[in-house]
Amino acid sequence: NAGVMQNPRHLVRRRGQEARLRCSPMKGHSHVYWYRQLPEEGLKFMVYLQKENIIDESGMPKERFSAEFPKEGPSILRIQQVVRGDSAAYFCASSLTTGTGVNEQFFGPGTRLTVL
Amino acid sequence: GQQVMQIPQYQHVQEGEDFTTYCNSSTTLSNIQWYKQRPGGHPVFLIQLVKSGEVKKQKRLTFQFGEAKKNSSLHITATQTTDVGTYFCAPGSARQLTFGSGTQLTVLP
Numbered sequence: 001n002a003g004v005m006q007n008p009r010h011l012v013r014r015r016g017q018e019a020r021l022r023c024s025p026m027k028g029h030s031h032v033y034w035y036r037q038l039p040e041e042g043l044k045f046m047v048y049l050q051k052e053n054i055i056d057e058s059g060m061p062k063e064r065f066s067a068e069f070p071k072e073g074p075s076i077l078r079i080q081q082v083v084r085g086d087s088a089a090y091f092c093a094s095s096l097t098t099g100t101g102v103n104e105q106f107f108g109p110g111t112r113l114t115v116l
Numbered sequence: 117g118q119q120v121m122q123i124p125q126y127q128h129v130q131e132g133e134d135f136t137t138y139c140n141s142s143t144t145l146s147n148i149q150w151y152k153q154r155p156g157g158h159p160v161f162l163i164q165l166v167k168s169g170e171v172k173k174q175k176r177l178t179f180q181f182g183e184a185k186k187n188s189s190l191h192i193t194a195t196q197t198t199d200v201g202t203y204f205c206a207p208g209s210a211r212q213l214t215f216g217s218g219t220q221l222t223v224l225p
Contacts, residue, residue: 033212033213035215041217042204042215042216042217042218043159043204043213043215044215045212045213045214045215048211048212055211056211056212058212059212091158091159093159103147103149103164103208104149104161104164105149105161105213106161107158107159107160108158109157109158110158
């Protein structure tokens with residue numbers, strides 16, 4: 001059973017370009033979360049999605065950032081017109097359920113975005 | 117999300133010494149999870165605590181949830197070099213985890 005997959009693992013973009021980060025959750029998981037981690041800092045929640053729905057995007061910057069989790073295919077985090085401050089590691093996590101019980105989140109290896 | 121303060125930020129120990137990291141909140145937490153992140157790696161789930169006063173053990177790791185459910189701790193007995201990494205507490209809700217700033221543990225051989 002493959003874990004959470006993210007690609008690319010490393011992404012370099014110039015200021016003003018677009019970045020697309022992809023995440024395939026664990027098999028059977030329908031809940032996907034995106035987090036951003038700046039160097040030497042903790043993870044900051046960005047967005048929580050279920051298939052075709054954004055459930056909570058309270059951590060997403062209002063501009064330039066968007067996320068989707070289509071019925072078919074991976075979840076996509078899209079950053080338009082990247083700036084140097086967007087340089088960070090972006091982690092995707094998935095979970096089986098958010099109901100009662102242990103709500104363990106399984107993290108992917110992350111995408112390290114560098115904006116030149 | 118619920119805010120938590122995690123201390124210390126950094127901890128250096130000699131191999132074999134004990135280590136403790138603390139997570140404190142000003143509000144009551146419904147549950148708290150702990151994760152470990154190795155240098156250059158991704159967070160890995162360690163445990164979830166739900167009940168007031170709960171204590172759980174995993175080999176050399178002991179996790180506690182305070183009686184008031186406002187604080188939690190992770191204690192490692194007799195650290196090993198494999199314990200190196202950053203330990204995060206993360207109060208959970210139905211929609212997100214709010215990660216503490218983490219405690220970065222260095223174990224000197």
